[in-house]
Amino acid sequence: MVNLRPNLGGLLALALFSTGTLARVCKPRDVPITYEAEDALLTGTTIDTAQAGFTGTGYVTGFDESTDKVTFTVSSPSQKLYDLSIRAAAIYGDKRTHVILNNGAASEVYFAASTSFQSVPAGQVLLHAGENTIDIVNNWGWYLIDSITLTPSAPRPPPQINANLNNPAANSDAKALYAYLRSIYGKKILSGQQELSWANWIAQQTGKTPALVAVDLMDYSPSRVERGTVGTAVEEAITHHNRGGIVSVLWHWNAPVGLYDTEENKWWSGFYTRATDFDIAATLAAGPGNANYTLIIRDIDAIAVQLKRLQSAGVPVLWRPLHEAEGGWFWWGAKGPEPAKELWNLLYERLTVHHGLNNLIWVWNSVLPEWYPGDETVDILSVDVYAQGNGPMSTQFNELIELGKDKKMIAAAEVGAAPLPDLLQAYQANWLWFAVWGDSFINNVEWNSVETLNTIYNHEYVLTLDEIQGWRG
Incomplete structure (x- = not known):
């Protein structure tokens, strides 16, 4: 399933059909792109609108069983590394979720307790050329997912590691x-x-x-x-x-x-x-x-x-x-x-x-x-x-x-x-x-x-x- 509502803000990529209608391009390129959770594939979860502050037409809730998840399908023109952020609301206290790329390794993301939706850094994803899936899977559960955003990762600069130990008497x-x-x-x-x-x-x-x-x-x-x-x-x-x-x-x-x-x-x-x-x-x-x-x-x-x-x-x-x-x-x-x-x-x-x-x-x-x-x-x-x-x-x-x-x-x-x-x-x-x-x-x-x-x-x-x-x- 391809997400139908990527939101590029002021940089929204649009393509013109010969009929004059507009088609949205759903591929991460060189600008941040946002995918709404309500347009993703839902497994054991549901769409709701009761919590104020969501973007799009709703958000996803119902993460209460171990298999509950939301699956985003995104495309990339080539293999590329992206920063991932998740817009979520941990309205029931601190929570942790699992993020799984292309049914592979899981990473754990922490949501600090919040009464509103917040953008949470969620590490990076290495997308291969073509379609990719990004699953947000229950783990602790009991949080709300509004959207995800992918931003091309910048090269990591050389670290400036401290030359010495803090203890001046270190042996x-x-x-x-x-x-x-x-x-x-x-x-x-x-x-x-x-x-x-x-x-x-x-x-x-x-x-x-x-x-x-x-x-x-x-x-x-x-x-x-x-x-x-x-x-x-x-x-x-x-x-x-x-x-x-x-x-x-x-x-x-x-x-x-x-x-x-x-x-x-x-x-x-x-x-x-x-x-x-x-x-x-x-x-x-x-x-x-x-x-x-x-x-x-x-x-x-x-x-x-x-x-x-x-x-x-x-x-x-x-x-x-x-x-x-x-x-x-x-x-x-x-x-x-x-x-x-x-x-x-x-x-x-x-x-x-x-x-x-x-x-x-x-x-x-x-x-x-x-x-x-x-x-x-x-x-x-x-x-x-x-x-x-x-x-x-x-x-x-x-x-x-x-x-x-x-x-x-x-x-x-x-x-x-x-x-x-x-x-x-x-x-x-x-x-x-x-x-x-x-x-x-x-x-x-x-x-x-x-x-x-x-x-x-x-x-x-x-x-x-x-x-x-x-x-x-």
């Missing part, structure tokens, strides 16, 4: 790693995997070992240790470092206190907002001397012990605490951006200044500007993306370029599907590294087939462990 290990990362940024991507065991599994499947291994300090959280957990992440990190690899570290921080420990929310799920009544905003407002504040410091100091082990072993760390804060599903983000940023600054001061941890490269892990703690304490920007199809994740990449003003390197720190290198290059999505999550993702054909992993790990654009040996020099 030689951290400086060497940062310099190496700057040297490959935009030219190659580091392959990465969560957990050493799964990195070794990839080597068995592809003949190539990931350049980067990510580990989790979760089981060193005091509220878990007191219940019997024994962490092994530090040993795994040192093992990968000793074979010439690069290490990333996150921390699923089990709440210091207030774990529900019910049948629905066991104590080991205490990093989730749903599993604890720990209130970070109240704790920080109470300040030093408050019992819960003291527990926060206790926890940070416990993690500092483990990070010092890595520093003593000569391991520079891509340190990614407080990940996915803006989602709100972890307690450190449950009270909004201000407490999360304050906690980040407390972490930075306690670990860098108080504990003298100078092997850390600080990696922020959210895309929304209101959550950003600032350039002074962030060395690298990152995001976690769980979308099937092994796509380039260009929406989030573009959002992070905007957030960091193209002065910070950008990483796909946690993904469900490893990105295909040809798509990364075509979309100019120059991620510094990707790291696929472990069990149920890396070994799941719906997310990553062995064939796809072989394509990725044996591609010249992707750096593996054997190809980064000697990175310090």
